[in-house]
Amino acid sequence: MRMKRTGAVLTSVAAVALVLTACGSKPSSSGSSASGSSSGSGSGSFKACMVLDTGGIDDHSFNQSSYAGMTAAKKANPAIAISYAPSNSQNDYTPNLNAAVTKGCNTTVAVGGLMADAVKAVAAANPKAQFAEVDAPSSGPNVYGIQFNTAQGAFLGGYLAAGMTKTGTVATFGGLNIPPVTIYMDGFWEGVQYYNQKNGKSVKVLGWDETNQKGGTFAQSFTDQNQGKQISQTFIQQGADIIFPVAGGTGLGAGAAAQASGGKANVIWVDTDGCESAAQYCQYFISSVTKNLAGSVQEYVSKAASGSFPTGSYVGTLDNQGTGLAPFHTFDSKVPADLKSALKTVQQDISSGKIKITSPSQPTS
Amino acid sequence: MTATENTEREAPPAAVPERKRRWGRRLLDVYLYGNPVVVTILAFFCALVVGAVLIVVADQATRTSFGYFFSAPGDTLSNAWHAIAAGYSALFRGAVFDPRSVSGGGAAVLDPISNTLLNATPLILGGLGVAVAFRTGLFNIGVQGQMIIGAIFAGYVAFAWQLPHVIHLVVALLAGVLGGALWGGLAGWLKARTGAHEVITTIMLNYVALGLLTYLLGVKGFQAPGSNQAISRHTYGTARLPHLFGPDLRVHFGLVIALLAAVSVWWLLTRSTVGFSLRAVGANPFAARTAGMGVERSFLTVMLISGALAGLAGCSQILGTNTALTGDIDAGIGFDAITVALLGAATPGGTVLAGLLFGAFRAGSVVMATDTSTPSEIVSIIEPVLVLFIAAPALIRGIFRLRASRRAGVGQLAKGWNG
Incomplete structure (x- = not known):
């Protein structure tokens, strides 16, 4: 009996809710047939x-x-x-x-x-x-x-991190130990080593060592933010003050850890400009290592639509803006001018081949 | 005799006494007393209705027009109807027959059926593995892991060894069976020796298998040379299951193996001594022990068989459908196999039919997602909902006002953990 009454109440509440939501008036324009995204939207040729x-x-x-x-x-x-x-x-x-x-x-x-x-x-x-x-x-x-070849962009990220660290320790972790992830970590690691060699420093990298491809710290997830926060906080306890997460959504946990540290630790974001894709942590992002996937696909589709199908292979590099460093945003004033100019030199040296990147995960074209 | 079979052979109480009854009345009795086939069909219908509701909810046009439902209710209804019709007809086109392919002629007409059979093959094999274990009272959740180990073994033989035609394929298949049996047998051995519950051990072994596969995909000699992806070397052509109907249709010899396996399982369960003791243990392990049957031995035996069948499902994936191992080689079949076995009431024939149905769903969902705005996840909801309805026959009887009967479907199989 009681069950029935509860049911009746719920039903009437639901009915009222439905009625309320359904009271709108029909839009006058004829554009009511917004077909779903996966069917061909629009009537293009x-x-x-x-x-x-x-x-x-x-x-x-x-x-x-x-x-x-x-x-x-x-x-x-x-x-x-x-x-x-x-x-x-x-x-x-x-x-x-x-x-x-x-x-x-x-x-x-x-x-x-x-x-x-x-x-x-x-x-x-x-x-x-x-x-x-x-x-x-x-x-x-x-x-x-x-x-x-995101190792190139990540190389700059590593160099930047090594130049910005106050504790002499930086860290990186991945989502899974797979090449599209570890190529970033390789580049980052190499960038730090290069900085040490150039400046006679000994900045340490936690979480990855290019010479040991089976090791490293991985969250085993691209979505688990708590796991990302935990890993980041462990790194911070071990003295790291800059973290480079290569783990999609899991990496947001690094932003949360930076927030919890009160700005003692900061983050270099990955794939997209973090100040656009994860704006809530923008003040902790020193910069981002970007991979211009959307841009390259857009360029390909646009070219194809205009009648000329591109052929061969495209490899996104620093030269063609396929990868690189995003703007510093809030850190613009905190990054020393000589580090900025050093990064420019490093970028030129990578492009000219003076700096050889050794990551085994680089694309072969 | 299992409890299921005993009840299946009982006639509905009302149908027994009078022979003179007219056909109409007898049909009505079949309906009213919840013949398992009728319950299955009604459950299927209910699942499609649930799917239809989800299609409507997922449809942007219907949602938009629902905002002004009271000013133009026709819009909502026609949009909803349109979405459902488009979704289910695309499902049909992808799984059975696509009228648009007729103009192209040739193999394209049979393509949907071929995709259905292709998807059904590992589902049938995996489902048989689960079904055999069910009949012995064991819940094998580990088909995923057994498939993976089977696929690793078979794949390794197929890409690392060079052997002549036919022999290579046979050796690779045997390796796959061995790998699956090993992984299943491990759980069976643990159960027999230590009493460890097979549900726990098989789930854990799934993780171990998955971790092992991920590790191997990065190991030199296993990983494809020159690739920066987590993908293994390619299998040699000599170790591939031949296509059944020419190179244009993807269905392969694995289907024949699956059907042969179904016949073998049927023979094992109903005609052999081993099968009799397996079923006896499944019906009542205490009585079986009293009757002098080796309960522990049965556990080990059935898990070896179950794992071997799962290993064959892995072979179908690596030697037939795909040509290289990736982290996704099990393709979710390990868990769908449980649903297939439940739907098939843990009988070989039922499992084949259920495998075909789910294979059709899988094949159709691709076209449904491509051609319409219907997300393919709808199908992965329809499948378990269907089994839920079948596993709870009382629900179906309630909805359709059927009278209670003592017949039982899979509800009985899924009733408990059977320690």
């Missing part, structure tokens, strides 16, 4: 499709950034119709790519190096279709490879 990796469209990482690039391309050129297909597992790569070809996509962007083999096979079977492959080199005349 150039179909650009994306096949996602298993992370999904909202992974705060390369799937999301890649699709952001497509969205930006569509914004700039409304004639482009964009759509994406998620993959639940690697079993879905081939059917998704085939479905894109069947659907008549003018170009298909495959996200994630693990899809490289599937792309190679589908592209070979459909020589008239055009593909781009994020995080793997070109594997055929109709496959454009998009890769990033």
Whole structure:
């Protein structure tokens, strides 16, 4: 009896809520048919499709950034119709790519190096279709490879960290021990070593050593902020005052740890400009090591839509702004001028090949 | 005899006495007394309804038009109907038949069916593994780990050794079976020797297997040379399961293996002495012990068999569907296999049918997500909801006003932990 009454109350509350939310008036414009994002939105003439990796469209990482690039391309050129297909597992790569070809996509962007083999096979079977492959080199005349040598940007990040530390100890940790992550950590580590060698200092790096690729500190997650905070606080206890998290959302925990330390410890953010993507911690971000995934995808899709499919492989470097350091934002006044000019020199030396980066995870094109 | 079979053979109480009853009345009885098939169909219907609700909620157009529901209710209803129809018809196109492919002709027409069978293959094998363990009263949650170890063994043979055609494939398959049996047998041995609960040990062994795979994918000689991705070397063509219907259709010989495995499991459970004692242990381990059967031995045996079947599922993944190991080689099949076995009432035939159904869902969800705005996660909700309804037959009876009967579906299988 009581159960029934509770049920009745709940039902009526729900009904009232529904009625209240449903009282709006119909928008007068005819644009009521906002079809979902994954069906071709818009009525463009150039179909650009994306096949996602298993992370999904909202992974705060390369799937999301890649699709952001497509969205930006569509914004700039409304004639482009964009759509994406998620993959639940690697079993879905081939059917998704085939479905894109069947659907008549003018170009298909495959996200994630693990899809490289599937792309190679589908592209070979459909020589008239055009593909781009994020995080793997070109594997055929109709496959454009998009890769990033983020070790270069991270090298600058390491040099910056070594120049800014007061305790003589900096730290880095990753999400998983996989090459797209450790390439950043390699670059960071090398940047610190280079700083030590140039300036006769001995800044220590916690959490990673390029010569021991199996070691290192990893959160085993790209989402667990608490884990990121815990790791960061351990680093701070061990004397680190600058932390470089390479772990997507987990890295936000480093921001929280910096906040908890009251500004004693600070962070160098990764992938995107932290003051834009994680603005709540902007005051603790010295800078960010960027990977311009969205920009490269946008450029590819725009070029493809204009009729000229780029060929070969693109490798994002310091030279072409594919990777680099974001602005210092709130730290602009705190970074000494000679460190800023030293960073410029280091950047030129990397570009000219005077500094050799040794990370084993660098892309081969 | 398990409890399930005993009850299955009992006729509904009302249907027994009178033969003269008319067809209509008899059909109605079948419905009213909750024949398991009827319950399954109704549960399927309910799951689709739940899925439809989710499709509507996920649909942007419907949500927008619901904001002004009272000024133009037709909009909401038509948008909702449109979303449901588009979602489920895309599911059908991806899993069974796509009218648009007819103009292309040739293999493209059979492509959806091929994808369904391809997805069904490891689900059937994994499901059989779970089902066999169920019948012995064990809950094998470790298909994921057993698949992974099986795939590692099979994959290693397939990419590291060079052997002639056929022999290479057979050796790789045997290695996969061995790997799976080893991992399953480990849990069985722990249960038999120490009484450690198989649910706990198999779950833990899943983590161990996953960690081992992640580690191996970074080891030189295992990882693909020149790659900076966590991916293994490629299997040699000599060790690959041949395509069943030409290179254009992805379905491979693993399907035949899965069907043979189903027949073998059926024979094992219903025709062999070993199977009899397995089922006896599952029905009542105390009585089985009193009757002189080795309960511990049965635990070990069944986990070896269960693991071997899971290992075959791993073989289907690495020797058939894919050509290299990645961290995702189990593709979530290990856990779906449990659902498949539950849906199939832990019988070999039921598991095959349930595997086909879930394979169709998996194949269809790809097209559903690509062609419509329906997120593919809807399918991963429909599947467990379906099993929930089937595992709780009382719920279905309540909804459709069926009379209570003593028949039991999987509800009985999932009733307890059986220590």
